[in-house]
Amino acid sequence: MADEKVSRRDFLLYAMGAWAAVGVGSVLYAMYKTWEPLPEVKAQATVTFDLSSVEPGQIKVVSWRGKPVFVLRRTPDMAKCDGRSVKGDYTVVLGICTHLGCIPNWEPDKKIWHCPCHGGEYDACGKNIFGPPPRPLDVPPFKLEGNTIVLGEEGPEYKQMKEKGLTV
């Protein structure tokens, strides 16, 4: 008799607790959602850029999701890259050193990127050729539409590069 009473009370108490937990969970979900990037931020997720605006030998920096993307139009005296070119002689790489995240500088006379932080170096294809960086500069997701490149979307060219492991 006494035991049964206790268990009934406990059952209701547990049910109440469980139901309260559902409520708390929903509130936490709403809180979680408030931290998502705002619509304006999400709108910056893709950036379009006209490749033909870059002169041979010139380098332009495009801001994509707040990060610098280097667009280099190579000249014949620079490193040859085959697979790492997004198109023709264009190198498009994320300008963030793969060592610890500094932004490398282009050295026009040597035709390499040199990282100010720990002296890492990359050639005109973004390949690491000296110093601590463990791998080449990343190629951001891109899609080609003629001479225009859309950063932030994965086009067929990007997917191919990714399969070959050339994007990282």
Add this chain to the structure above:
Amino acid sequence: MKFMDWLDERLAVRQLIKVMLTEYYVPKNINFLWSFGVLIMVVFAILVVSGIFLLMYYKPDSHLAFDSVNKTIMMDVEYGWLFRHTHAVAASIMFLVLYVHMARGIYYGSFKAPREIVWITGYILFVLMAATAFTGYLLPWGQMSYWAAQTITTLFEKIPFIGPDLVVWIRGNYIVEDATLTRFFALHVVFLPLLLIVFTAIHLYAVRIVGSNNEDGIELTKEEKKHGKGIPFWPVFMAKEFFVISVFLIFFFYLVFYQYKFAMDPINFTPADYLQTPTHIYPEWYFLAFYEVLRGFFFSQNLGLIAFVLSMFIAAFLPWLDTSPIKSGNHRPLYKILFFIFVADFVFLTILGKLPPTGLYAWLGFAGSLVYFAFFFALPIISRIEKKKLEGGR
């Protein structure tokens, strides 16, 4: 269980649970009005949590504040509108819950010895909450926000000698401007909530020491409460408390989702404009009664101001105005009548506070203000009558 033993050795949790919950007794003859203290804490928790989430997108700058609230929070942040509605409605409903809590105390004589400290700390909490709401109301930087702050800060001008300088000091500018907004923001989100928490702790501690009053106003010893005249706080009292809280939350969220306009005035959806006062301005509903006392003495601004300040603080002195040895209104026929007249008058003043102060309304406001004070000044008199009766009866 092992873990409980481990904890018990270090923190004496079993003892704590006994003292605080299972062997803390409250009288059996209390009704749901005694649940309102916990309701206040629930509403306070809601305010803090929703406030923290508003804080993540709110910008305390006179150029950015309005858009950060009305665009970013209300439109762009996922569920931002929910947190804002909740915060605004909770701030408003806080005062309803507070007023019921206070009226309970007045009716059942809970302010009398030995509960003077409970009453005074409670009153400080009310004043702090009023200050929190007032400073918070400026933050969305709408027309109502702005003109409420402008007019209320102007009241300080009437203080002799230092008034005009004081107003400029409070505002940090000649008018309410960016400096005012930023300092109100600091008060609203850090300083006042901290004080509220500190005084809540003292208030609760004082309640625990002297125990709860009850419907009959007859003090019970711990032994009496343990043996039949009381119930343990946990689980018996809390079982009812949970039910009351759930019912209250239905009412509360109904307002949040479907009836929020009373807490989010349409006028405040126009950005602050310091060159144009809206045609109708009025405080939030919970200040209307005091505001009406201010306007009630329409023939003299100074008298109105004094009455206004007095009306805000006079109830703090109840323990010394009402000296009758009988506590509960249930056993004080005369007091009971006065009490309900007072409640009706408070509602009356609240309604008048929103109406234009002209013609008949002005006179009604004056009459209502007099009734408001009459309640307090009648208390010493009826106390004496009751004392005499009691002595005669013996």
Add this chain to the structure above:
Amino acid sequence: MKELKILLILVVVVLVGYWGIEPYAHSVMHGEVKKPDYNYSDLKTTAATTGDPAKGKELFVANCASCHGLKNDGINPGMDKNAAIASFNVVPPDLSNIAAILDHKFLAAFIKNPQQATENPKFAMPPMAQLSDEDVGHIIAYLSSVAKKNLDGKEITIEACGRCHSIKYQKIYAETPAENLKAYLGKVPPDLSVMGKAKELEYLETFINNPQNGLPGTSMPRLGLTKESTEKVVAYLDQIADPHREQRNKLGMWVIGYLVVMVGLTFAWKKKIWKNIH
């Protein structure tokens, strides 16, 4: 039972107070909102409201195109935007769709006497006194023939309000620069982003129909929108001011449903615990 009595007192006090500070106070403060008049019955005009579109086009080119463009028919204004702003402090509207959103009787009266029709003595467009009553009819017929039908609320709002008002939360900016509007109207017209919340919708409808009925002395001109256009504008302003209404109403039901279950559970538990206490 006793507790129910207390609850009843509490509820009555709260309801009386609520009635006083909301419905009652609002009825005292705002009084009756005047009904909109879509017949524009105060405007007496003998001008025709229809005629021959082909003649209308000629008249348009000769009389209106020096200031107004008509993109739908490939007509550019004779004056570029900046020159217009310099001389009028406001951009003259492109008239492509004007006949679809304005009442034609209003339009006829307006062409003859803009200051009277808009109830704004400083209205920038000069009266077209040189046009006969029939000419006005031809022009309106022409404007009707080129106007796009079925404009939505947003398009109408931009056409009707967008020369002077910004709606910055929608990234819509007034065509005329603020300082010129200030010189023209005496103040910068308010942003409309949350106007649907700042004002009652009925009031908005009356106000748009005739600004002087809502805000006597205002420098906003009467626009002469048809009933349908006015309603679409109001609906649009309402929707952009409260974009989450649907989500809110739906979520509200879930939350209240959740709490009803909670009340059931807490009530059962209380019953159980209090069974032996009397």
